[in-house]
Amino acid sequence: MIKIYTTLVSQLSCKMHAIEERYYKINQVILKTLGLWPYQQSYLTQIHKVLFAGILLTFILAQLLVFITTQYNINLFLKILSIVFPTLFGTIKYGLFIIQADSIKQLMEQIRNDWRLLQNKLEIDIIEKYAYNSRLFTVTVMAFTLLGASFCGILQLLPVILDIITPLNESRLCQLIVITEYFVNQEKYIYALLLHELIAAFIVIIAIFGTAATIMMYILHACALFKVASYRIENAIEKSVLEISGPRREYLLHHRIVHAIVIHRRAIEFTEFLTSTFMVSYAILIIVGISSLSFNLFQFLQLATLTNNNSEASIFAVFIVTHLIYLFFANYAGQEITDHGIKLFKATYNGLWYAAPLHTQKLLLFIMRKGTINVTIGCGSIFIASLEGFAMVKLKIF
Template sequence: MEHYYKVNEFLLSSIGQWPYQKKYSKLFFYGSTVFLLVTQGFLQTGGLIAARCEPAIFLEALPPVMISLMCIVKYINFIYNADKMKDLLDAIKSEWNSLTEEKEIEIFKNWAYDSRKSTLMYAGAVYGSLVPLMISPIIPFFIDLIPDNSNDTIPRLTMFHVEYFIDVDKYYYPLLIHSYFGTMAYITVVVAIDTMFMVYVQYACSIFVILGHRLENLVRTDILMVNANPNLIDDEPYRKIIKCIIKHSDAIEYAHLIESANSVSFLIQLGINMICISFTGLQSALKVDQPHEAFKFASFTIGQTFHLFFESWPPQRLADESERINEYTMRAPWYNTSLRCRKLLQLIIMRSRFPCQLTAGNFYILNLQNFSAVVRSCMSMFTLLSSTQ
């Protein structure tokens, strides 16, 4: 377990939210993260308020503030539901210790490996999208190093439009370093919590796949069963199906726990995502004559779209795997089981007709179909905003 979830442990520990983290380490990283989130958010909000009378600057400062708000929502939700998050992780740990069959262990390891790979890919993509944003403030510094540079009036840039309430030119480099650390804290919150959400969901998927494997192997013989009403003590498939029903109920309950721990947070994030995609897309279009600025906001847009996709893709896989139980049950050698077994199989079939779905606020279903609908809505909003300029 430690091998597959080591990256998730490192990311959550760096923001003080790993459930098994040592007390003093947890307090230190938690305090550092809160300090950076609060100070960075305060300065960005101050810059937004200061620019309220200048529409162009206001529109430029709005997306970073909205993204910061989304990160804070994630962090607060994770802290508020810390007990549920720990219960979800405890279930994974318990499953690692309970599996004994080689094929089931292999299935579980494959899904855990997929979670690790997805975590690394998502972290690389999100941190990579941050590079243009972090490079733009230091471009003037490198230009100043060019010999015989005739342009002596290059303004010093900041990562965002902020209101520092002090002399920015005098304390430029300390403030720039603070903005770098603050931005890294926000991004780490996003990556740590999103990837852990993906781990939870893919664990639930693995349980449905293991359940399907058990259903397909209820009877390990091709000989037709003559006695349809054997003694209960001799009916091994019946005992297996009872365990399958319990496992199915546990998987559904686990999915409901994921839903209850994240539903409200996803609703707020969805609204912020739509606003950010529209406004950053607008800014990149308006600043097409300033390539480095346009590229910065285009990377914002791509990053937010990718973030929305990453929150829709794991729930889509969960819905597919939970619905596939119906298919596994149909392929099971039910004709070789007793009548009492067949009645229990009917219960599994009826329950699997309704896939496990994760929602945002119990009305928006997180899946790829709705993701494409949201992206289309954002493009429509972007078109509308562009026409008003």
């Protein structure tokens, strides 16, 4: 008996590993690239995180030092802060994943445990569909992220590229798009400073969108749990079961309702834990993100109307579009959670609950009572992630 149990556990572990490799491997690779994968925390990983955090912090410091060495004006202020705030946003997210490593690991463990609770192929198909969407989202986001980063990198390295393709008698002047102060001769050490800028930009971009893809993975898993709960509720009280007479009918109905309540409770607990993990940082990121979008918008308008610097204007246009896309998907994810919670409530209310025994109906009241309060993700009552919230933010900025 023990041997059979050990064999089943081994087979289940192998299946879970295959699922993780299939759907969550890309997120794992991204977090490993950043040194944020919570299952590997060796000394080398610790050095990895310190190095990346140091690059980001020194890049921010190098920009802020300009205010000390250069005479202040509004143009300088806008240009520096339009880069500082996106960098700060990425740095905060990077630090958040370092601080919340245990919580991120716990969320991943719960995903694995939830897969083990599935009872039939239809439920597996439901959760695999959401896992597939998560993988597709991650691949798409990272593809566009790398394309955008490549575009900005090519514009920054354009003089160097032109010197290789069509060389002149003297090298073209290569200037940093980002205004920085390193207290060294920038012309002499231009390539070292350029390397620092490009590495910092790469880390910021991967940190922002890689961690966002991971959070989206968690949110879509929560949506999958609500969907499975809805499926169980819809199929719990069937006419074929109601035709059965005697205690067996009551047992089947009670058994099915209990399993629906279990998966619903896990969905609620998963969502609440996810929200509590990121609530404080979410409030900070909202302030930094909106400020970043505002400064980039002002800088773009200034470049587009007062100067003929089309290359810089195009870079800030990419920044603005990226901000809006990020805001949209962040609020869309919150809307999805809310919609799935409402669908579960409707599935419970529109079912044949009145045909169930009285003690089984009382169990359904737990879901109905929870369903009267929308499941949301956000920062308490200050801001709720939703499409309505996205529209409000967009209107206030524009």
